[in-house]
Amino acid sequence: xxxxxxxxxxxxxxxxxxxxxxxxxxxxxxxxxxxxxxxxxxxxxxxxxxxxxxxxxxxxxxxxxxxxxxxxxxxxxxxxxxxxxxxxxxxxxxxxxxxxxxxxxxxxxxxxxxxxxxxxxxxxxxxxxxxxxxxxxxxxxxxxxxxxxxxxxxxxxxxxxxxxxxxxxxxxxxxxxxxxxxxxxxxxxxxxxxxxxxxxxxxxxxxxxxxxxxxxxxxxxxxxxxxxxxxxxxxxxxxxxxxxxxxxxxxxxxxxxxxxxxxxxxxxxxxxxxxxxxxxxxxxxxxxxxxxxxxxxxxxxxxxxxxxxxxxxxxxxxxxxxxxxxxxxxxxxxxxxxxxxxxxxxxxxxxxxxxxxxxxxxxxxxxxxxxxxxxxxxxxxxxxxxxxxxx
Amino acid sequence: xxxxxxxxxxxxxxxxxxxxxxxxxxxxxxxxxxxxxxxxxxxxxxxxxxxxxxxxxxxxxxxxxxxxxxxxxxxxxxxxxxxxxxxxxxxxxxxxxxxxxxxxxxxxxxxxxxxxxxxxxxxxxxxxxxxxxxxxxxxxxxxxxxxxxxxxxxxxxxxxxxxxxxxxxxxxxxxxxxxxxxxxxxxxxxxxxxxxxxxxxxxxxxxxxxxxxxxxxxxxxxxxxxxxxxxxxxxxxxxxxxxxxxxxxxxxxxxxxxxxxxxxxxxxxxxxxxxxxxxxxxxxxxxxxxxxxxxxxxxxxxxxxxxxxxxxxxxxxxxxxxxxxxxxxxxxxxxxxxxxxxxxxxxxxxxxxxxxxxxxxxxxxxxxxxxxxxxxxxxxxxxxxxxxxxx
Numbered sequence: 001x002x003x004x005x006x007x008x009x010x011x012x013x014x015x016x017x018x019x020x021x022x023x024x025x026x027x028x029x030x031x032x033x034x035x036x037x038x039x040x041x042x043x044x045x046x047x048x049x050x051x052x053x054x055x056x057x058x059x060x061x062x063x064x065x066x067x068x069x070x071x072x073x074x075x076x077x078x079x080x081x082x083x084x085x086x087x088x089x090x091x092x093x094x095x096x097x098x099x100x101x102x103x104x105x106x107x108x109x110x111x112x113x114x115x116x117x118x119x120x121x122x123x124x125x126x127x128x129x130x131x132x133x134x135x136x137x138x139x140x141x142x143x144x145x146x147x148x149x150x151x152x153x154x155x156x157x158x159x160x161x162x163x164x165x166x167x168x169x170x171x172x173x174x175x176x177x178x179x180x181x182x183x184x185x186x187x188x189x190x191x192x193x194x195x196x197x198x199x200x201x202x203x204x205x206x207x208x209x210x211x212x213x214x215x216x217x218x219x220x221x222x223x224x225x226x227x228x229x230x231x232x233x234x235x236x237x238x239x240x241x242x243x244x245x246x247x248x249x250x251x252x253x254x255x256x257x258x259x260x261x262x263x264x265x266x267x268x269x270x271x272x273x274x275x276x277x278x279x280x281x282x283x284x285x286x287x288x289x290x291x292x293x294x295x296x297x298x299x300x301x302x303x304x305x306x307x308x309x310x311x312x313x314x315x316x317x318x319x320x321x322x323x324x325x326x327x328x329x330x331x332x333x334x335x336x337x338x339x340x341x342x343x344x345x346x347x348x349x350x351x352x353x354x355x356x357x358x359x360x361x362x363x364x365x366x367x368x369x370x371x372x373x374x375x376x377x378x379x380x381x382x383x384x385x386x387x388x389x390x391x
Numbered sequence: 392x393x394x395x396x397x398x399x400x401x402x403x404x405x406x407x408x409x410x411x412x413x414x415x416x417x418x419x420x421x422x423x424x425x426x427x428x429x430x431x432x433x434x435x436x437x438x439x440x441x442x443x444x445x446x447x448x449x450x451x452x453x454x455x456x457x458x459x460x461x462x463x464x465x466x467x468x469x470x471x472x473x474x475x476x477x478x479x480x481x482x483x484x485x486x487x488x489x490x491x492x493x494x495x496x497x498x499x500x501x502x503x504x505x506x507x508x509x510x511x512x513x514x515x516x517x518x519x520x521x522x523x524x525x526x527x528x529x530x531x532x533x534x535x536x537x538x539x540x541x542x543x544x545x546x547x548x549x550x551x552x553x554x555x556x557x558x559x560x561x562x563x564x565x566x567x568x569x570x571x572x573x574x575x576x577x578x579x580x581x582x583x584x585x586x587x588x589x590x591x592x593x594x595x596x597x598x599x600x601x602x603x604x605x606x607x608x609x610x611x612x613x614x615x616x617x618x619x620x621x622x623x624x625x626x627x628x629x630x631x632x633x634x635x636x637x638x639x640x641x642x643x644x645x646x647x648x649x650x651x652x653x654x655x656x657x658x659x660x661x662x663x664x665x666x667x668x669x670x671x672x673x674x675x676x677x678x679x680x681x682x683x684x685x686x687x688x689x690x691x692x693x694x695x696x697x698x699x700x701x702x703x704x705x706x707x708x709x710x711x712x713x714x715x716x717x718x719x720x721x722x723x724x725x726x727x728x729x730x731x732x733x734x735x736x737x738x739x740x741x742x743x744x745x746x747x748x749x750x751x752x753x754x755x756x757x758x759x760x761x762x763x764x765x766x767x768x769x770x771x772x773x774x775x776x777x778x779x780x781x782x
Contacts, residue, residue, distance in 0.1 A: 053446065053490040099444040103494045104510065110619045111510055113500055122619075135620055137547055140538035146559070147531035156528055168537070168654045228501045228513075229526055263559045 034079065036107040037094075037123050043086035045123065047096075049105065052078025054098050061094035061123070062376065063087055069097060089127025090376060091195065093120035112192050114375075115184040116227070132202045132383050133195050139165030139205060143197045147225075148259040152251040157218060158225035159256065160187050162197050163264070164204055164211035173267045175390040176213045176260060178252065178296075179382070180277025180284050182303075186226040187218040190382075193375045199382055209386040212274075215260055219281055221247040249288040253295065274389045276300030276337075278378045279346070283309075290324035293331035300337040300385045303373050305349030306356060325360045335388055336364040339381045343372035425470065427498040428485075428514050434477035436514065438487075440496065443469025445489050452485035452514070453767065454478055460488060480518025481767060482586065484511035503583050506575040507618070523593045523774050524586045530556030530596060534588045538616075539650040543642040548609060549616035550647065551578050553588050554655070555595055555602035564658045566781040567604045567651060568689075569643065570773070571668025571675050577617035578609040581773075584766045590774055600777040603665075606651055610672055612638040640679040644686065665780045667691030667728075669769045670737070674700075681715035684722035691728040691776045694764050696740030697747060716751045726779055727755040730772045734763035 036048040047059055049072070057080040058069035072080035093112065096103045102118075104111060110122040126134065141164045150157045164174060179196060181189035190196040196214060203209035218225060261268050275296040277285040282304025289299050309316065328336075340350040357364055367384065371377050427439040438450055440463070448471040449460035463471035484503065487494045493509075495502060501513040517525065532555045541548045555565060570587060572580035581587040587605060594600035609616060652659050666687045668676040673695025680690050700707065719727075731741040748755055758775065762768050 049492065051490065051492045054492065055444065098489065098492055098494070099442065101440065101442045101445065101489055101494060102497050103489070103492060106493050109504055109507060109510055111502065111504065113502065116500060119495065119500055119502055135616075137615075140547065140549075142535050142537050144533050144535035146533050156531065158531075224528075225526075 034107055036105050037121075039123075039125065043089070043125055043127070044083050045085050045087055045125070046081060046083040047072065047094075047105070048079055048081050048107065049096055049098070049103075050077075050079045051098055054080075056099050058097040059084070059094060060097060062092045062120075062374070063090070072096075087123075087125050089125045089130035091130055091133045091379070092123040092125070093375075094123055095120050113188070113228070114193060115181075115186055115189060117184050132199050133379060134202075135198050136202060136205070138201075140201050141165050141197055141204075142168060143191060148255065150251045150255040152254050153221055153247060155224045157223075157251075157255075158187055158229060159218065160191050160216040161260070161264070162191075162200055162214040162216070164213065165201065166211065167213075167265070171265070172211075173265045174211055174213045175267050175272035175274070176215060176264075177274040177276065177298075177386065177389060178215045178217065178256070180217065180219050180275070180281025182277075182279030182281055185280075186220065186223065187216050188226050188228075190216040194379055194382060196382060199379065200386065203383065203386055210390050212386075212390060213260070213264055213266065215256065217248075217252065217256055219248050219277070219284055221245060221251065246284075246287050246291075249284050249291065252284070252288055253292055257295075270294055271297045271334075272390065274298035274300070274385075276302060276382075276385055277304075278302040278381070279304050279373065283307075289328060289333070290320075293324075293328040293333075297334045298337075298385075298389045299333050299335065300339065300381070301353075302339045302378055302381045303341065303344050303350075304346055305338075305340070305351070305353035307346055307349035307352075321356070322360070325357065325362055329360060329362045336362070337367065337385060337388070338364055339367040339369065339377075339385075341369045341371040341373065341377045343370070344377075345373055425498055427496050428512075430514075430516065434480070434516055434518070435474050436476050436478055436516070437472060437474040438463065438485075438496070439470055439472050439498065440487055440489070440494075441468075441470045442489055445471075447490050449488040450475070450485060451488060453483045453511075453765070454481070463487075478514075478516050480516045480521035482521055482524045482770070483514040483516070484766075485514055486511050504579070504619070505584060506572075506577055506580060508575050523590050524770060525593075526589050527593060527596070529592075531592050532556050532588055532595075533559060534582060539646065541642045541646040543645050544612055544638060546615045548614075548642075548646075549578055549620065550609065551582050551607040552651070552655070553582075553591055553605040553607070555604065556592065557602065558604075558656070562656070563602075564656045565602055565604045566658050566663035566665070567606060567648075567655075568665040568667065568777065568780060569606045569608065569647070569687075571608060571610050571666075571672025573668075573670030573672055573694075576671075577611065577614065578607050579617050579619075581607040585770055585773060587773060590770065591777065594774065594777050601781050603777070603781060604651070604655055604657065606647065608639075608643065608647055610639050610668070610675055612636060612642065637675075637678050637682075640675050640682065643675075643679055644683055648686075661685055662688045662725075663781065665689035665691070665776075667693060667773075667776055668695075669693040669772070670695055670764065674698075680719060680724070681711075684715075684719040684724075688724050689726045689728075689776075689780045690724050691726075691730065691772070692744075693730045693769060693772045694732065694735050694741075695737055696729075696731070696742065696744035698737055698740035698743075712747070713751070716748060716753055720751060720753045727753070728758065728776055728779070729755055730758040730760065730768075730775075732760045732762040732764065732768045734761070735768075736764055 034048050038046040057072040060069045072082040074080050105121045108121045111119055112122055113119045141162050144161045146161050147156050147158050179190050204211050273296045275285050282301040285301050369377055425439050429437040448463040451460045463473040465471050496512045499512045502510050504510045532553050535552045537552050538547050538549050570581050595602050664687045666676050673692040676692050760768055
C-alpha cells in the first residue's frame, strides 16, 4: 500500500496543526505558550499580549468603571502582562487598547458581539454568583433561529426560539416568555450576551423555573435580522431608529405570537404568556401591555421607566397614559415587575413611573439592584423574573 | 404628567445612542464618520483604521497569498487607508496587523470565528460567484442548536440541525445530509464560515437541490460542543487530537443518526442519507463509509485522500483497505464524490486515493478545483454536492 504525504515520524500533532494553519491565509502570530486570560485559583486574572513594537497597552473590562483602563507592563520579550483582581464571579467582557486602538485579545477566541456597538472578549469567573451562567451537563433546551413572515412589517424576519429540555422528545405543551433586547441590540443579544438559554436550562433543571419556551425577537422594526445575517454591511439599523412607530409592538402581537402559538406546542391564553424587556425592550413591553392589557399575565420592565424620549422623535401620547394604566390595572396581570439599578441613567424615569403607578393604585413589584444599565444586571433580572412565572 | 429625564429638544438620536454607549464600560473610539470596509461599485474596497499612535498598519485577507500583507498609508488625521481590488465576488475574511498585532477592524462588527484558530472580519463582495452565499428574501430554513445524548462518547453533545423551508409548517418527511467540519473546527464551522444554511436555502428555493435536513455535528470526540459554549477556557480541544480513535465515527452511526431519525420527520434508509466532510471530516467520511458501507447512498470526500497520518498518532489499518474498498464497491453507493483543489497540501493523497480506487474498479466522481485547503473551496463543493443528492 502506498502512502502519500510522507511525514517524518518525529512530527507531532503540532506539525499537523501547523500544516493546516499554513493553509489559512493570515500570517500567524506565534505566541505559542502564552495564555490569556489566565485565571488563578484565587480568581486573580493575568492578561498577556505579545506586542513588541507597541508603546502602550491598556486593558478595559466590564468590572471597571466607565472610561477606566489599566496599563499592562512590557517584558523583555515584548509580551505585555497585567494581573488584576481577584475578580468576583461573573461573566465579563474585556479588550485591550494597543496604542489607542481597540484590540481583541489574540489569545482568546471567545468573543461576543454587543449589537452594533462593539465586540469584546469573554472572561468567565466561576462561582456562586455566576453559576447560573455556566453550561452544565444534563438536559438542555434547543436554541433555534426561526424565520417567520411578518405581514405587519412587510418582511420575513428572524427570531431565536428556546424550547426547554424534553421538548423535542415529548408531547407536553408549554407557556411562553417573550424576551426583548435593548436599543442597538438584535435577536442575538439575549442568547449571547444574556446567555438566556443557559440561564433557563439551569433554572429549569434546578426546578427554580417551570419549563417554558422563550422567544427572543428582533425589536428593530426596520431590520429583518441581525445585520451579521446579511453579509453585506449596507446601512445596518441602529436599532433605536425604529422605536418611535411602535410597529414592532404591533408585529409582536399580530405576527410573532400567532406564529409561535401555531407552530409550537404552546399553552395559549393570557395566563401562559409573559413579556419582558430591557431598556428599549422595556419601553416596548410597556407599549405592548398598555395597548393590549389582556395579552400577558406576567410583565417585566427592566431598566426603563416613564422617560421623556421626545428628543429622539419618540412622542409618548401622555393623554392616554392615565386610561392605559387604569385599563392595565383592570386587566389585573398576576405580576408587573419593575427592575432597575441604582446607577442606571434611566433611574429617575423609573422613579417617575412608580410614582404615577402608585397614584393609580396600580399593583407592581419593584426590584432595585446595584449597578447600572448593564448586561450583568439584565442577566440577574432574568434569573429572578423567570422563576416567578406560570406558577 | 411629569416627565423625567429632561433632555433639551435639540438633542438627536446620536445623543440617545451616546447615553446608551456611556453605559457600556469601554472607552469608545469616536471615529464616527469613518467607514471600513467601503465597497465601491467597481468592487474596489477601501479599508480604514484610526490609529494615530501606530507606526505600521498592514492588511491581510483571504484574497491574498499566504503570508502576504498590504501596507496601509497614514493620513494627516491619523487614519490609515488602503484601497484594494477590484475583488472578485466572494465571502472573504480579513484583519489588520497593527505594529505586528493581529487586530480586527474596529469599524466592522461582522466577525467569524474559525475554530480555535482565529477570528476574522467578514467582507462580502456581491456577484454571480457569491450569489449562493447571500441571504435572500423568501422562505428560509430553521437552524437549531440541538443537544443530544451520546452514550458512545459518554456526553451530552451539541449539533446544529438545519431543517428546510416549510419543515415547521408541514408534515413532509425529508432526506438527511450529514456535513462534517475539519480539524480545529467545531459544529459552528459549517453554519458560520461555510454559510451552509444560506447555501441550502438558496439551492432549495432555486429548485437546484431537493429540500433536505442538514446535520452539522461536532467531529471532535473529546468535545461536547464548541468551546465558546463553555465560558471557561479550560483546555479547549484542538480537534484533531481525537481523530485517531474513530469514536466520532461510531457516535455518528450509533447516536447521531438514531437521534435524528427518531426526533425529526426523516425519510430513513440508505437512499435517504448523505455523508460528506472536509479535511478531517473527509477522513471521518471515509472511515464511516468503509466501516458501514450500507449506511449512505451519497458520499462526498472533500480535501482529503489516502494520507499517511501515522505521524499524528493516526494509524490507518491498511491491511483492511482492500476489503473495505471492495465492500463499499459491492454496496454500490449512488454517488462517491471526491473534490480537491490543485494547490491543496493534501492533493497528493487524493491522487493516491484515486489510483487505489481505480485499481479496484471502484466508481467515483472526481472534481478538481483551483485553489487549496480553503473555505472558499468548501462552500463551492457544498454548492455542487447538495444538488446531486436524493434524485
